[in-house]
Amino acid sequence: MKRLGYHRTTASFCLFLALPVALFVTFYIYPIISTLCLSLYDWDGISPKGTFIGLRNYFTLFGQARFYHALLNNLQWLFFLIFIPTALGLALAAMLDRGMRGESFFRVVFFLPFTIPAVAVAAIWRWMYEPTHGLVTSFLEVIGLASWAQNWLGDPKIVNYALMGAMLWWTTGFAFLVFFAGLRNLPIECIEAARLEGANAWQIFWRVSFPLLWPSTIVVLGMASIDAMRLFDIVWATTSGGPAYASEVLATQMYDVAFGRLEMGRASAISVCLFVISGAFIMPYIRYLSNQVQENAS
DSSP states (O other): OHHHHHHHHHHHHHHHHHHHHHHHIIIIIHHHHHHHHHTTEEOOSSSSSOEEOTTHHHHHHHTOHHHHHHHHHHHHHHHHHHHHHHHHHHHHHHHHHTOOTTHHHHHHHHHGGGGSOHHHHHHHHHHHTOTTTSHHHHHHHHTTOGGGOOOTTTOTTTHHHHHHHHHHHHHHHHHHHHHHHHHHTSOHHHHHHHHHTTOOHHHHIIIIIHHHTHHHHHHHHHHHHHHHHSOOHHHHHHTTTOSTTTTOOHHHHHHIIIIISOOHHHHHHHHHHHHHHHHHHHHHHHHHHHHHHHHHHO
16 A cells, blocks of 8 residues: 555656646757757758758858857946846845835835836937937037047947946846845844944944845846846847947847847857856856755755
């Protein structure tokens, strides 16, 4: 009877796991393997069959300056998203945590941009960056700095900084919310002990609150790394990677090569490279979270 009950339990577990495993294999494992195989072919996406060319797509890719420029842009975005929105979100959370008036209003104001879809954000900032009558140019004219006005999205030298400004407005709300929740859940005993020892507000934050915010910091930095590697929507919807590929990242290059040039094999090679590079940045984050879960469970 015990063995029969054991077999029934095992069968029940297998039955419940069958659907999640099937979905995972269908929508995650199979596309990865399919993309890896497709990267070894020359295929236009229309012909019934492609031509096997081995690693030629990778050799072609690694010999193009365009690929390295897009990779460099991804690394710049990684540096920006890790430090700037994170620092600003932390500063806003610390400011609001001190009990300033209108806290509920400012919480909504700070977080509201993050709820807007990326395409809508791109449309808003395309209008704001319009070089003649956009809000940014008009504001500079009003304060007497009309000479500072630029073709914000049309100049290869500043287009990435313009996009980063839009991204800062859009993503800071997430960092703010995570840090604010973390500050509100800190043990009050540690803060009161620091006050009794004569620590000022800055010392309490830097030496007590900030070290205790390490779990929140890991979440924000991990999500920033993921966002930097998979960045596509706001860049494509705003500039399509232009002008002259100046704002292009690996994801937008992959899309352009696949659906603009109909080179599915080379686009798949870009996708594989992006997958490997993303894994190099994301896997340490996943490993850290797994270790935290195991420590908490034990």
